[in-house]
Amino acid sequence: MNKPDLLQWQKLQADLRAAGHRRLVVVEGDRDASLAWLGSLLPVLPVTPGVWTGSVEDQPEPSLTSIKPVEGRRWLGRELACVVWDGWQGNPPDSFAALSGTLSAGGLFFWLMPPLADWGGFEDPDYWRTGLDGAAGHPFAARLARIVASDSDVIRVNPSVNPQPDLPEIPVAGEAFEVGATADQRALVEDLVRTGLGRRRRPLVVTADRGRGKSAALGMAAVRLLQEGRQRVVVTAPEQGAVKTLFHHARLAAGQVSGPEMGTDNVAVGDQGRLQYLPLERLLAEQPDAEVVMVDEAAGIPSDLLKQVLLGWPRVIFSTTVHGYEGSGRGFAIRFRSVLDTETPHWRGASLTAPIRWSASDPLEPLTRQMFLLDAEAPAAEGDSSGVVVERWSPAIAGDQELKEAFGLLVDAHYRTSPGDLRQWMDDPAAVSWRLTCNGVLVGVLWATAEGGLESELAEQVMMGKRRLRGHLLPQSLATHSGFAEAASQRLLRVVRVAVSAEVRHRGLGQKLVAAARDHARRQGLDAIGTSFGGNAGLVSFWQQCGLEPVRLGLKREASSGEYPLQMLSGVSSNGTALARHLRIRLAEHWLILLPRNWSDLEPGLALQLTGGLPPVAPLNEDDRRDLRSFAEGHRGFDLAVPVLAKLSMQPEVIGLVLASGSQSLWARAVLQGWSWQGLQVTKDCLGREQGENALRKVVHNILQNRPDL
Template sequence: MPRRLQRVSGTQAECVQRVQSLLPADGKVFWVTGAAKKAHTLLGQECTALVFDAHSGFDVNAFAAVSGTLCGGGTLFLLTPPLDDWATFPDPDYRRFLPYPHQPEAVDGRFLRRLVGMLEEREGVCNTPLPTTVGAYCIRPLHDQINAIQSILQVPLPVVLTADRGRGKSAALGMAASQLFAAGKRVLLTAPSRATVEAVFKHAENPPLFFAPDDLLQTLPQGDVLLVDEAAAIPVPLLLKMLEHYPRCVFSTTLHGYEGSGRGFALRFQKALEVRAPGWQAVRLQQPIRWAENDPLEHFINQALLLDVGGEEVVGAYCIRPRYRLLDRDELAANEPLLRQLFGLLVTAHYQTRPSDLRQMLDAPDISIHVLEQGETILAVALLSREGGLDAALTAAIHAGTRRPHGHPIPQTLTFHAGMAGAAELVCERVMRIAVQPSLQGQGLGKQLLEKLVSHAGDSCADYIGVSYAMTPELLRFWERAGFVLARVGHRKDTASGSRSAVQIRGLTAAGQRLCRLCQPPQQH
């Protein structure tokens, strides 16, 4: 049976009262009230009805995640303010990305306006009555999983296991781990976090040994088979290091999901595998486990949260001087093909892009979006975030460690961690993301776009332009060649990337250039 989305609008009290009369008489019901922590406690479980209350904050990552707990034939009840008011509703979840001193009331609500339009369009063509009861859902045949388990057990070369959410990927890993253990193999498991592999442990009678990616590569424990879950959320260089030490690896990832992006993984990592391990085997899980194929709820969530974008490579030549454009975000939110293309490129280029990044890109104050394009094709994209410009008293408090206002990561890092008093008073344009079509990389497009970003930052009276990223030698050289100086290197390695964070800046005004000189070591005489 297909799953169904039912919107219930009004005040929070009205919605709760109404939905209680619509819930099925039997079965398991999950209530989620805008809390991501609550959502993550439900992952791996199953329900016949799901109530998601958006009045307390529409956490889009949690919404995508918990939708996977709903079984076939069930209904997801979405409780919202009146649709006419929702786009201007001061959503508590805005605080996740609002920098000081902005308040939720000031957010324009582009993401919610788009979502409301999609809900209205969907309800106009799909107005089937609610089922009075929810029957037992049909478990799909498990031959996909059986084939995947057999590949993991028998193939001596690397296996790449891909699936959309709800296809039993983690369950297959857990069952394979138990069978490998029974065969006398020592099985290791790694993932961006332990919470993401609870479903693996749930289906493993003999659980594998878990290690965070950085811990695994630092300690290199003995193992016969390494299972890597949600591999798309781990940078490719780390995956290749794992492959060097553990030739028998299973790289498993979600292609469309709230956790991150599998499309960039498919483009970058699988090409590297062709060189490092020719003959590696690809295994794809197609059949849903908890719901029917072509499920309308899955389709709607994929469309609304752009979980199904990425991987559309640009082929052929591009013009020597592509057109630069500063995008209008109102235009972008209203132009679905353009939005899908742009976000798809960000998904492909970055190892972890979530639905919340889409909402932040459309709604966060002081963000600007820059592209290089040829015709209607985006060749490169970058996001800038305007930060700093804080008053002297607050800056002094940041320097003393007594205040840490939300947002402004680079100005705060320079002021507190690097000890540069007054740095947060200066205005920074931070490069949040920069991405070039994979097939066009190495041809100077990133450099061209960065030059446009520097000009934009200078024209908008920023004191300096900055960037923060997981440091690799290649990225460090790219930013140094662009005139950026190294301002700070983090002390700890990120658990997902296995790299230290780096902050680099380039001065634009006299004050910004003085800041850059403070970053440089004193000359030896």
């Protein structure tokens, strides 16, 4: 009979729990046989709470919760005794990695799949979601198969061939593993308490892998601070769900009852003390009088908002996950470090290494790390930028060390780089990549993908919003939102990611990588090179230096960067050049009406930069000049001068003068973004209407003096 030896599995599970380990069990081959095999094994194992990533009808054990394969990330922060992952239904990497992190000590992760040798050719049902279906090969899955095959801690079962493989002996130490504070965590709590009680402006930045107990430590430390005399500790995070663990451990530390369904708004300690959660916007708007502010999952918050928190309160603690399942916090650490170095050079870093919910010798964590390159690190760049070589390179055929370094560079540069991106990069047949080395050390990577080239009928339908295609981000968005069907029929090379090591930035290396991609686009007869990213002033400058121009700004801020998506393009063929020009002129024609309606909260520097980068729609006429002079000399009020001031902003080189005026933010918001005087007072752009108008008059006066030709 194809049945497992139940007693052996029960012993294995008990030994794993005592050792604080979890294991991956790959159940290979025929799916029905695998389900039957699991159906006889699971009832004798502890499987609740547990999940099954398949349909309810196929569920091998009724007490498992049936979820869709993509829903794993929703379980982050919870603990599962068992995961049964039906790979036949799809293997979205982010979700898989997230679920593996929810498994507690003693947990088994069953993975149903075809035989390992077939993984590279297996048409994973999840491929369609990101347009990878039908690709000739799947190097990402083939690599996973190699890793699984070479890991002796993975248990492999093929129920139709060998239903009872030899199970490993788990060495169990004298004392069984128990979840509890590690020495690391206790030391961190002391450090946090010292920071919270200490002198001003010595921020602490806590970084660690997932599940090290950072959030819990913040909760425990907050309570200690309140017990030791602080009255108000405020915690914030990208979303309220992220502070559940923090509040749970705060309640326990305060000797209160805590349960999973309890709120995360407030914990009172003693007569006066209060730990309170505030969403970031409220924290910044209300500026509460807190002695200590803690920011959990700080990588999920744009650095300019973190900076406001940093400067707004006397004692600030930031905490974030590095090597997360849904993206990495190291990019955050790098980006935010420059803010810290400038604003508060005495900031300190702290870290936690020991896992809390499983033992340090658990084999599942290092395995998932390797599978999804969760710990990918860019090689140390010494700051040497000589001996530059730019070359085509492919992640699909790279050795593991090379791949790890290149992916590490992308991860460092973009904190939302996730395992799903690795799969896309390796498997997308339209992907082309380059790497840049300095004296043999990898310091730059560019990943691009060819998009568009749709038949004209389909392109028309995409333009009219009647069809949506997977992939083709840039052409689709330009066709649908900007209204140009030819954007979907032309062939564009979209730069998905470009990254240069922080140590060697601003030396022209990034531009070299983009030039290589542009060259390729030209040689391949493509029409344009473009990109789409969370717009900020620095990156817009970079892309402008590379010859790309803004052609579209999205209407909704991206969840990942907190910024508006911006698309930039540069023609390579004559058709592409005409399209880019056409798109820009169209954007320019609409800009002054769209900007205040849709992007009034756009960062003012970026609003000015984009305005200055657009072609002028119409030159100033005699009436405009008269109005400008009247405004500058005080005969005409601001309210009636706004249209002419806005028109003035779009004249060549005017924005340069505005940027140099010292009133740039006031100009952007009052003239271009439609702000009220009241709002401008709150942001301290002016003291009130009179002072604001006078400042703007001065700017106009200066522009008229400098540019008599206008």
